[in-house]
Amino acid sequence: MPMKTWRPLPDKDCLPAALYRAGQVREMDRLAIEDYGIPGDTLMERAGQAAFDLLRGRWPEARRILVLAGTGNNGGDGFVLARLALQAGMEVQILQLGDRERIRGDARANALRYAALSGPWRPCGDHLPQDVDLIVDAVLGTGLERTVEGRWARILGQVNAANIPVLSLDIPSGLHSDTGSILGTAVCADATISFIALKQGMFTADGPDCCGDISFHALDVPAWVYASQVLSARRLDWSSQRKHLRPRKRSAHKGDFGHVLVVGGDRGYAGAGRLCAEAALRTGAGLVSLATRREHLPGVLAGRPEIMVHPVEEAAHIDPLLEKASVIALGPGLGRQSWGQALWQRVLDRELPLVVDADALNLLADAPRHREDWVLTPHPGEAARLLGWTTRDVHGDRFAAAEAIQRQYGGVVVLKGAGSIIAAGAHHCPAVCSDGNPGMASGGMGDVLTGVIAGWLAQGWPIREAAQLGVCLHGAAGDKAARAGERGLLASDLMSHIRRLANPDNE
Incomplete structure (x- = not known):
């Protein structure tokens, strides 16, 4: 044998x-x-x-x-x-x-x-x-x-x-x-x-x-x-990224750590917005609001009362929330119907840092534009739509795909998948994260990543550093959670590990 x-x-x-x-x-x-x-x-x-x-x-x-x-x-x-x-x-x-x-x-x-x-x-x-x-x-x-x-x-x-x-x-x-x-x-x-x-x-x-x-x-x-x-590229993992974190001042208050506004959760997708919002909280954002459908309020509040949930049935209803936000996470459960499209257009009119995911990326592919203050987080299928490539093309050269998206759309691009790649423009070589595991191939993981990156942005990190911290923290939390087994790993299983890893002195 x-x-x-x-x-x-x-x-x-x-x-x-x-x-x-x-x-x-x-x-x-x-x-x-x-x-x-x-x-x-x-x-x-x-x-x-x-x-x-x-x-x-x-x-x-x-x-x-x-x-x-x-x-x-x-x-x-x-x-x-x-x-x-x-x-x-x-x-x-x-x-x-x-x-x-x-x-x-x-x-x-x-x-x-x-x-x-x-x-x-x-x-x-x-x-x-x-x-x-x-x-x-x-x-x-x-x-x-x-x-x-x-x-x-x-x-x-x-x-x-x-x-x-x-x-x-x-x-x-x-x-x-x-x-x-x-x-x-x-x-x-x-x-x-x-x-x-x-x-x-x-x-x-x-x-x-x-x-x-x-x-x-x-x-x-x-x-x-x-x-x-x-x-040609840099390998990142949480053990290297965590060194950048410092203890908070004893005089700190919630206003010091930003206000994340999560926009998403059309009918049938309440969980996506809730996962994203909770991930931003667990990463350390001071305040997190969720703009979603009215019928989702009771369920979200029952599960996580710290999230400030706001009913938004028409695009104009989001304007007061935009005034208070410092960072917007746009896309989890947003959908591509009229509700999601209207919110997408409303949010893009504001000059606030964005983390763009899920259907917001598909809407972007339909009407391309360029910004330097956003983080785009496509999976290979979304990357293919953004570029007009096939998914096979994206898989065939993930470095080229991430860099091509970044050139066309600007900002920082996180191409998700095995070895997530972070492309931040010609002045920075791409980075690839070696944290993460196959158990993270399950619904909701991308929503959690969006919230984690938004949480770091809210706390004042520049977009490239926030993306790197977010990808590595997300992957490391997934690795911790996978110790109980990769099969059956849920996106919500990462939450306690995100909090623990974001406080390295307590690990």
Whole structure:
């Protein structure tokens, strides 16, 4: 039976924040070799050693190792690992994908060192052996640009179906390093160790599914090598964002922390407005009002009396509320009927910071406009409508989609999904949040996120910082709530965790 014993990797807090594209990492590799005199063979040895150390730490009982090797440098890293495992007394076999005669340079040197130990090395057949404890994926590296097809795709599919733990070297084979999209077929690893620099595609789209737990080793590359490149994206999580929070002054009062006005909750959607409003309160907004249909007042007040609920049946009825608000959260449960459209138009006439979500985004797609004082929070379907793309296009390059929305509509864009992306314009590289989990794929989660971001805006944070704080707090609260199980996780389950995390001294 496959051996499943493992030890956890270092916490993601240990991972660098800087993310790069594959071309940038290749340039770093070149500079390390040519300008700093580190032989390529030395870098490959360090990579193989780091991967082998991870293997022994995470799967200490593994004894039968299968390495799937390609013909490039990724395969070379695999040959180093295989040699080290063989020397440590493990049973090792290498299955070669691609013609071994095409192996060149440092990868060939390490293949020959492995072969000199008489380690098993044969062409990969049509079926993978099942009597192994661990599969090491060293097939395709970061340079992959074309779709994986045919026999190679069938082998990668067998890896995923084998029910055997998988360690990927540098990046899972078949995953695009820059976009995080699967190129036809990709390995879904239990763990991935990334070398020299983290690749931005590992943290969004299909990246989290394919990479599993991510570890990192810089291979002792000099700091000046990193200075040669401008990072293409930043990785954010709550552990980094919470450091920006400070205790409140003892003399503070509710007027110091802003007034959020939530506009939404057409008939049948009272819960969306209520979730958004409560999330703003739990994040720390001083006052929160909800403009919604009259029939929703009793239910909202019964569940959360701290929300000031106002009946708004006609657009003009919202004017007194707009006068008192400092931030507007527009869209949760708004609908696209005449009521929602009228409120949308009324709110847009005011110069107040906005968080725009749900049907307000669909109304925006119907009548595009540009503002710098709003945060747009589309999911992939809404992003596709805003851009006139398909949802598949958005998923194929989430970084490009978020940046395109930001250029067209202005402000700050939060493209929700696995690895939510925050785009804030040409002067700021995009950020991707590594908090969150699949349990958050349930109704109402987006309404909570809108309220959290609005809550930070009300407390005086600039829109980019409010969006970053909001996305990471929301994801971290979801992770806390998911400890009881991802299936069945409700948006309301996040509320107590939002409050606790927003007060880091009390965690």
